[in-house]
Amino acid sequence: MKDYPVYNTYQTPSWCPGCGNFGIWYALKNAFHELGLNNHDITMVFGIGCSGNLSNFLKVYGFHSIHGRTLPVATGIKLANHKLNVLATSGDGDGLGIGLGHFIHTCRRNIDITYIIHDNRVYGLTTGQTSPTSPKGFSSKSTPFGVIELPVNPVALAIISGATFVARGYSGEIDHLASLIVQGMKHKGFSVIDVLQPCVTFNPSYSYAFYNPRVYKLEDTAHNPQDYENAIKLAMEFNDKIPIGIFYKTERETYEQACIELGENPLSEDDIENISIEDIIDDLLA
Amino acid sequence: MKDYPVYNTYQTPSWCPGCGNFGIWYALKNAFHELGLNNHDITMVFGIGCSGNLSNFLKVYGFHSIHGRTLPVATGIKLANHKLNVLATSGDGDGLGIGLGHFIHTCRRNIDITYIIHDNRVYGLTTGQTSPTSPKGFSSKSTPFGVIELPVNPVALAIISGATFVARGYSGEIDHLASLIVQGMKHKGFSVIDVLQPCVTFNPSYSYAFYNPRVYKLEDTAHNPQDYENAIKLAMEFNDKIPIGIFYKTERETYEQACIELGENPLSEDDIENISIEDIIDDLLA
Amino acid sequence: MKINEFNWKIGGEAGEGIMVTGLIFAKSCAKLGLEVFNYAEYPSRIRGGHNCYQVKAQDKKPVTAEKEIDILVALNKETIELHLNEMSSEGIIIYDSNLKDLSINFEGLYPVPMEEIALKSGGKITKNNVSLGVTAAILDMPLDAINLSVTKAFKDKGEKVLHMNLLAVKEGYDFVQQNPPKKRSCIVNKKEFLKKYVMTGNEAIALGAIKAGLKLYAAYPMTPASSILHFLAPLERKYRIVVKHTEDEISAILTAIGASYAGIRSMAATSGGGFSLMAEALGMAGITETPLVIAECMRPGPSTGMPTWTEQGDLRFVIHASQGEFIRIILTPGDIAEAYHLIQVSFNLAEKYQIPVILLSDKFLSESSESIDDLKQLDLPKERGKRLKEVPQNYKRYDLSVEDGISWRAFPPSPNGMHLANSDEHDEYGLVTEESELRVKMVNKRMKRLEHIKSDVPKPVLYGDVKSDISLIGFGSVKNPVLRAIEYLKKEGISVNYLHCLCPHPFVPENYYEFVKSAKRLICIENNFFGQFAGILQENLNIRIKEKLLKYDGRPFFPDEIVDYVRKGG
Amino acid sequence: MKINEFNWKIGGEAGEGIMVTGLIFAKSCAKLGLEVFNYAEYPSRIRGGHNCYQVKAQDKKPVTAEKEIDILVALNKETIELHLNEMSSEGIIIYDSNLKDLSINFEGLYPVPMEEIALKSGGKITKNNVSLGVTAAILDMPLDAINLSVTKAFKDKGEKVLHMNLLAVKEGYDFVQQNPPKKRSCIVNKKEFLKKYVMTGNEAIALGAIKAGLKLYAAYPMTPASSILHFLAPLERKYRIVVKHTEDEISAILTAIGASYAGIRSMAATSGGGFSLMAEALGMAGITETPLVIAECMRPGPSTGMPTWTEQGDLRFVIHASQGEFIRIILTPGDIAEAYHLIQVSFNLAEKYQIPVILLSDKFLSESSESIDDLKQLDLPKERGKRLKEVPQNYKRYDLSVEDGISWRAFPPSPNGMHLANSDEHDEYGLVTEESELRVKMVNKRMKRLEHIKSDVPKPVLYGDVKSDISLIGFGSVKNPVLRAIEYLKKEGISVNYLHCLCPHPFVPENYYEFVKSAKRLICIENNFFGQFAGILQENLNIRIKEKLLKYDGRPFFPDEIVDYVRKGG
Ligand SMILES: Cc1ncc(C[n+]2csc(CCOP(=O)(O)OP(=O)(O)O)c2C)c(N)n1
Ligand SMILES: Cc1ncc(C[n+]2csc(CCOP(=O)(O)OP(=O)(O)O)c2C)c(N)n1
């Protein structure tokens, strides 16, 4: 792993030492570098949470939006200028709790955005409550007697809902994660990367020590990312073995392509000085 | 099919003649009768839409809530008094569009509520816009050039997300639907019944004529509702053949059972006159 | 006998095509140079339930919905029962002679074998058009005017259908010629065809937005805002406007904000319930200084309330929605001309000051239609504010040194333009800060724009003489009823003026002092319970509003009600 | 030399246990009978970033956070740099002698080899406790008081840890005995142990809610409301309270409403952002007449704003949130006693009038802690309103004939009690109606409750003499700073009174007239930019608020600032 400080702002990351967000930060910078992107070539939308604080540490066009709402903002940006490289990131509470509806509806659209979920299985910034990916029984400030619901499965939900690139990365494997981000950004369509991100402060059971011996790479297996059924089956695997890599990948018309009105040039380049409404108001003539 | 006007209010249904909501109305009344329920034994939460107008035609304890939010209201009711028979109904826009997040989170909880989706694949009450279950290409007031996203699959989402009773009914098969409702209400846990409901006014392509030759009953097949994988596979089937019946059924601790604090007696019966906080404030003593 | 002035109403069951017929008739009148105002009432259900559509036509504006009906076309018995008490004593009720058990005591009953004629003309479905022919004959209107509108309405349905309908009109007309009514109280003596548009408030909003350069429209359907979506959706390819029915209103507003951040003019529209869901994002537009235009079309609340009716109950809500404090502008058009114009103003103000602007309409304005001669003179040059084409090095999106509080915007992917639009309090680059002094500077910078805005927002418009016996003040859609009432009162020798507020927030007291000071008897008129606008006046003008004329039954004000109130004294 | 009065502050990096140490110290002081007020500042991040905790201790209330520090415990260099300008000229800065490159010119520097002592005592981790020993010695406080609090705090950590920490305290204490500071400016001369509680505003809210019979609490975490959730969650089994961390705030409020419909007392709490998401459901509680209690703990906005800081910027928002018009009550406690009391009032008013009640707090009140002698005298009998045990036949949930506008509630599964809680406008059974007259009757019935409510809501409280030179008016958490400032001003011979508003909405003008009329110089004090409360006063009292003392940097008012402002004249 190399670092590319050209993508840094003047602020130093405020995450806890050892936080898995560092790995995501590095992986993103590596991916940007590998794709040869200038700072201004990247537009990125963030949610609210420890994950969202990343917005202050990446020198790109950024939008630090509100809790749970990165995807609609990113969608608006992409539609306004579909030539942009648009990324969105969320925490697990952010993207899979309060923002779950947007996630599934965005999968249905297959818009060409790369979406990274900082999945630490806990609410970090609000100091340690349960999250929708916390396991059953998880004891937290909001669930001192243990979580009683089943966790959501972002990988399975993404596949079922129509995302065309669905992967899982791990903060502890920065180069691998960077490569997933590169592939996700190259992919035409909605690419979802759920990242196993240790929160060393509030969720020590999902530490590096937990993940390291368990993760294995799908590219080292016989799994074919086009195999929908096997992808779903693999998505259910989360025990002694935890697959990382690309679960599912397919091609489908993207949202921007299907929005015929967009055509080649971005809307943001349209001249709006002289718009004639003569034709349509004629329909309103008496 | 028989009718049980004892469950009627003084208002006559305002649905369009031939609307699939009539079938659901009859099926509910039949189910209530079969279960031997008095009017006051039933508590039911409704959303906003043509489906929600049902609230005015059933003489039960009703809550006609806001668009997309039936499930949280129903959850609050069930927790306050877990001895109640609680049902919730939604339209497809209501429950799977704006309310999708609540749906999935409620599946995770497995709370003992029976949830009926009036799935007409269109926004009825707002006079015919696309819904999340409208098929790709569907032309509507809001999508005159056709829908460009994939539809959601409520059956698959419910199974993946942890609902323990997942079925599909059809307004055109009232007795069958009534029996699903009976089974759903008897089932301990979250029971989801997605109902194929023709909207004769705004979605004529999904008419009785469309469904009648296509629907077939799962109970007439070899499908075992305990078979998770096959259930998901069947959930994807929606072409010349459309399965109705129980896709998936399993047993899991319900939310109320897991809320140890609830115990036997409903909270609503608790006496709150003399609550002592001595113990806990002692922790706050200097 | 009234010349060129009448109030016509058609009523029947939902699903009987009443709206279509009503609009055809309204357009026929407008074609003849009459000014029309068309108001529909319908319940929140798809079929069944009583619907009605009324056309008030006059020589001159102001024109608005009025209570007293001159001609009622009753497609069923219920219509007669429901509206009998609204009939002018001289009025005529046109209904099907086959209606049974009609025991109504009214002079102007005028039965017509409408269904019979319709069947003869080619089908029951042409019945409504029979009634148009009947109406034309009774009013002595040129049949051509009706034919023209019918032709326009049915031209896409094929030759045969068109012919059927034209025949029905003619047969209806002929019937009257053979069976003239006992008396006529109104007559139209216009023969020439003129150029006039008829459009709803929502159509005006949509058109104005297109004209203003709208590039993205995101909305979730909600009465009475949905028709903006329906109007724009088919035009997306023609005008390169992305029109999106999103998963909810939260997504709608955020999509619009995202699009605006990336540099285009975007908008979302909704009613109060959807606006509730937009509250959080509104503040995000505020702190990130992202231009945003929202149209909020009110209906009676609270909550789901009465979805297809009208009220002005959300005024205070839109002014104060969202946590914390930031600048927003509320504009309140009173008629379609103002709607068309003010939506353009909205886009300009939003971009110029980098703030959210809310255009506040209501069902009465949004769904009623009105005649208008021309839109062109209402158009505005575009003011797009501080947008950088080339971005200098060390660019600061939230530059504190700008004197007017407005810093320059840069858009992806302009080189050097990187910055963070941050919902957290931030420094000049947009990066988070929690420092006390910087916080204060940033708030002050954002608020500094207020001074400039206050001199830039539309001023209230005075109708009538400065010195009048009575002074009315209000905002939004009460305009037409008030102006019409003023005409009636004038005839009675009562002089009334009206100050019409177009921008209730930020409220600019200077624009109101004179009016308020010189008012002999001041009445605030609003379509709500609390008198919300009166509260704003009290808060800002150091006065007590002693008289409030309020209405909150879901119906708009009718001029009569205003006249009665004013006449009977405070 | 100040006796029994000092301002102590400890600062360092987040994650260094500053809050725990601060609270231990505060409790030690309270144990000795001192009144304490404890205020913490920390950034919106988990580790790193500067944290501090200050304890103001005095003989008597009012006590509040003050700017001038007597004793600063600096766990790092940054702390000294950041707070040096707050030091009293007589003050002492306690810091670790191993801090490098300290080039600070301040008389009262008092280096202590804290880390060294800590290591000797058993571990670096005991460093904070060394500082407590040092503090005690400098203040001449009985060491027992510290030991008691330390013992309570560490008793669950095992014998060894406890011993280590007690040793550290002792060693710190002994160090001072051997190296007495050059001078001492404050001394504590209390020796006896008294019974006193120390609790935060949120703890008071949670306790009051439990006492009031809370049975369901639903919330989504949001600073500064989260600690209510954290306090209640472990108690759910003990008190049979369902405590739910829901998927979002929309679900939280709706779950609470559902529970209330089924008959139990329920509540949800949040901050402004979450409250935005609750806006829609609030109106549903309004129209369905379902009792509801919401606690809204404000933080600076707009949008995400400054999550861990304080502001009173949501006042107008909570008053006007949600489309349409309905009754709600806003209560604004100013200290923990009022928080504990008013949350009980909230439950009573919500049930009695079947409306939503919002308890409005802010970070300063919610997260600061205060000493208090007893809660019992603040308890209230429960008023549960019109609840039917047995439901008569032909029951009408929204009976229009009730004179006070309050109809009887029935709960599932009571026989005969079936009805519809309908977000649509409805008839007496709850079934939908769109009829004009019924609509008006229903609105009037709901609004009729307002008259009764106005005489039932908490009245503002006057502090000081009716006749004073200067009159302050405000609401909520400005109370303590204002009362403290008044004491300072009194010493200077300036008489100031303060009208403390506990219920800004519905505003009852009668309760304010006298105060306002007799005020010689009236100053409205608020923690926001616009002067929102001043606006309410203007709207309702027909006055102009000429002076507003506003603050919006995320920090609470410090008494000094008020003193300065008042002194320098308007
Ligand atoms: C509407 C709203 N509700 C609540 C919050 C408070 N909040 C901030 S971050 C957060 C959750 C953080 O958890 P997650 O999304 O998992 O991110 P992490 O901090 O773990 O990266 C919450 C609840 C908010 N900002 N907005
Ligand atoms: C927050 C909010 N947004 C929009 C609406 C308007 N609205 C009422 S019903 C409806 C959709 C109805 O569609 P569906 O849920 O499929 O129910 P159906 O009428 O088809 O039974 C909408 C958008 C609303 N009531 N509330």
Ligand code: SF4
């Ligand atoms: S709390 Fe957890 S997620 Fe947040 S910065 Fe610390 S380690 Fe990272």
Ligand code: SF4
């Ligand atoms: S619009 Fe469709 S769903 Fe609604 S009542 Fe009519 S047929 Fe039924």
Ligand SMILES: [Mg+2]
């Ligand atoms: Mg997280």
Ligand SMILES: [Mg+2]
């Ligand atoms: Mg539907």
